[in-house]
Amino acid sequence: MKLASVGSKFVFVLFFVLGLALAAGTPAGTEIRNQASAKYTDSSGQPQTTTSNEVVTVVQPVYGFTLTPDGTEAAPGQIKTGLQGAPVYFNYTVTNTGNIADTVQLTAPQGTSDSFDFTSVKIYHDANCNGTIDPGEAEVSSVSLDADASTCVIVEAVIPAGEADGNTGHANLSGTSVGDPAQTDTANWARAVVTSQAVLDAAKGSSPSGAVVPGAAIDYAVQGSNKGGSAAGAVTGVAVVDGSPLDGILVADAVPAHTTYVLGSAGGTAGAGSATVIYKVGGAWTTTEPASGSDVSEVALLIEGAGAFFPQGAQYRLGFQVTVDAGTPAGTTIENTATVNFDANGDGDAGDTGEQVGSNTTRTPVAASRAVLNGPAGDPDSDGAGFASSYTDPGGTTWTYTETTDTSDPRNDDAQRINEAVHGGDVVYFKNSLTNGGNVEDSYTLDLSGVPAGWTCQVMAADATTPMANPVGPLVAGATLDYVVKCSIPANVTTASDTDLTARATSTNDPAVWNETHDVIPPVLSGYALDLAKDGASTDNDPTNDNPASQAVDPGATAFYGFEVANTGQNPDTYDLSVTVPAGMTATVYPDPDCDGVLDSPAPAPVTDSGLVNPGSKACFVLAVQVPDGAPPLTQDPNDPADDNVTITATSNANPAISDTITTDVAVNPVADLRFSPDRNGTVTSPGTIVYTHTVSNLGNEAASVTFAESGSTHPGWTYQISTDGGATWTDVASAAPINLTPGSSQQVQVRVIVPDGEPIGAIDTNQITANANYPTATDDSASVTDTTTVVGGDLRIEKRGETCADAACATVTSADGSQAKPGEYIRYTVTASNIGTADLKKVIVSDPLPGYTDFVSVSASTSVAGAQPLFSTDGTNWSTTAPATLATGQAVFVGLDSNGDGAIDENDLLAPGESLTLVFTVQVQ
């Protein structure tokens, strides 16, 4: 045995892609991606979804190849006859069964259980697999193949000259993978048998030499010649044609599976005899072509003749055409082998060695014919049939769609558009269908384009929950996969026109194969909306009843308005609440959880916004408008929104362009309030004069014109006069000029009482002086004081006046006449006893009770009498130089004049004419 020498000058490294059977597995480098998902119900009863991490596993390379036909040395895979000194040719197919491109090193060692070694053994690459070494087909020592690809090689073995008939020689085409040298195939033995009789060879070719797709044509040609040492003879009854057994040489070729004979395509010639093309129809030969090519199962060339009629060198040829059946899966190999039956030894049969010759086998792979159909759910081919016009998403929302198709488009353009209104914040869904329209399993990359910035769009599995990672598939030929496009629209988005999301499915194996479908979202409406209205009037779709009722209040009072803001949008939102009110008024908004329009007690903390309001919910509030004291009357028409002077505006925080405003009125009532005080008491001698000071105040909110009247003296001859200018001029009370008092202003008026001579001691005169205020709109008001004057016989006159102070020391006087006092303020009374007579007065004691609703603060006294001292007592009996520190309600303080300084008040204590004793008594208003 010797190793066949393999020429090295024609070593080619070629890659052949004759077809991808995908039998060898997923291509090396492919990423297997997986991501789990889960659905669950959380503790609040809400359905939730979540996904896991994504796991990526890369497919490793696997090497493998086959050489066929297989054979052992004892039972070779192929046997050829040949003349001594001439070459024989053995045809092999090399197939890469791995998942990665590889190079197979080829050798052809000779056998050890045979008669001879070949003179030479060479390996040729039969690039077009036609079974013969064509010009340009080189000697090789290796072939390189893509994954799943196959190609042909021919081993040329030359029989030594002088070998006797019947001697045998063996060769074994062997291969080793370069990528994985452990992968070998070393059992592909072939045998050559030496003969000197006729040898008809048969070489079969096919065109195209490469892969075909369904629908394509394959031209087959089988040809050969008598390369033997004598003429070939006819086989008796080699075929029964149209019922008649005929003699001759038969070159037969079956129409391969997955193909159909093309009518009129068969033709043949022969260098000797009479050549006729015959067809096998229904299992019987006929010379007549049937009406349908699919009825032809076999085509043959019948070369009729008698005896040894086909001489050395005579040639024959049979050719015909088939088409590859539609739907033939990619990776299918269409194999075809022709056979020749002849008689080599003159015994009239084809049963002896070498009398039945098989050609090489042509292998035509069916290539991947890739196509992808991508359209709306149910209508991937976008012809409008089967379109699923509605889809219910995982949240239970049912979407409906309108489909448009364009079958004039080369790729059948199509779109489905949502019929429902879409709002910002919505999550929209489209269900689409993807079909593998090719003849090979394929995977696809699904890409979404046209997604506006900020939107989140995902391709999900048909459950709309599991994210779908690219590539999707693989899908076997004809299989359909539904997927869902899920798009979350940002809450603050609105669009003026349609949004076209284009989902493109692209074959991962052929980027030129793609198909698009358009998922169209109509103009996105605002996801934010609100309705501001008085309590109970939101969301009733009646904007005419939204305004709260008008309110009219007095100055210093508060007007309340109940209102509510309803979130009529699709998303949670917070609303800023702004209020405008007339100048000088203050507005405060309080929450009103019970929505009764009444401010709760205690009042909750004021707010300036609504807080978060969920879609479909509302929040209630009370607006309090504080009218300041003394505010002038304000008249509003409650039926005329145009003059409304209170506005409430709620503005979306998320989208400040969204707001709602309601209006109402706050009116201020005209208020009449005239005050005139205090009543006065005085003593006077007869004749004598006394002046009382009063204060008239306008506490209403309009200017008042004040006139005076009197009830009149009960004593004839007594005269009452009034002065409104501080005593400069005096008039009758009724004749006094009106005084105008602006709101909140006061004015002092003096009333003078002139007592005529001769009035009896103890005479008392009472006169009620009335101030009448005339208001422009408010009801007129009046107030009165009563002056009581007592005629005294002595010459002691008691005058008492009061003043209101902010502090106990009376540093700040708030009311000069003590007519008004607020709780906590101080009133200081000054009582002055004066001797207005002409003789001394004895044992002068002045007392003053603690007024009701007051607390005693202090008392002090002084006198104008030189050397005298005032003494204090709380009972009029026991005297002290020290003023009392306390005084109970109902008690009075006594001050006596101790002119002789003996510590007692008695007849010896004198108040000389013109002298006085003064008591200062301070109390605090409770």
Add this chain to the structure above:
Amino acid sequence: MNLRRAAWAAVFFVLAVAAAPPLWLELASFRVLQVTNADGERLEVFERAASAAPGETLEWRLAATNRSDRALEDVVLVIPVPPGTRYLADSAEPLELGGVVVRPEFSFDGGVRFARPPLYKKVVVVVDGIEQEQEVEVKPEAYTHVRWVLPALDAGQTVTVRLRTVVR
């Protein structure tokens, strides 16, 4: 500086925790290798599967943890059969959870419908020129998704479900 970095780290951690879903899923894949030990016993060995060759078996393990402080109900765990692989029959095991056996369910339509095997689908075949609808069994190789429907998952509880696929 370190304090500031720590503070930022703390802030980030808080945010990360706040964003974590109550149900935490972790998926891992392992190559299933057959080895023979010194005693001649055949054993299965698992290797983390960054890569795998055609024909090799991958085991997918999905660990689901309830990280919330409340029980979660109706927890549906789904492991897809990833493209490039096929489901290995009988490899998805039932899960025993609190005395209840949760059997896996299978889908062949991309996870839309699930049922326990055998699964059937209707196909249209032509018999003697007449279209007929026939029900045929879907082989496990064609399964696309496997799920386990858990009645509840207690707070802090972790369950692991698994299945195997073979690299095509």
